[in-house]
Amino acid sequence: MIVTTELDETSLRQLRVNAVEKLDNAVCTALTDIEAERAREILNEALDGCAAIDAEVQPHVLASVQAAGEHLGHGERMEARTLLTVAHRLLARLPAVIMRDSSPVIAGNRQRWTSSTK
Secondary structure (H helix, E strand, O other): OOOOOOOOHHHHHHHHHHHHHHHHHHHHHHHOOOOHHHHHHHHHHHHHHHHHOOOOOOHHHHHHHHHHHHHHHOOOHHHHHHHHHHHHHHHHOOOOOOOOOOOOEOOOOOOEOOHHHO
């Protein structure tokens, strides 16, 4: 019996989407009033998670998060918050990745929503 650890393209894409979502969650967590060192740890873990599976992170997001971590290391919370806010807004603009057909279904009716049913 041969066991493989390779993922199909859909699963790999979902892992990458999850990694970017975790990065956004880490950014939001770092924006709260948690200890600066803990915020740096959370950000670094999220960045490492993205790098581990080659998740596509916009260069501006990556640079903002890395710079924010450096500012947190120097106790410069306001500068870090500014950069993290930029990163969060850029992450929020990423297009949603739809994993499968997501056509709306009318409640109680299994008919797919099309222009003729509007």
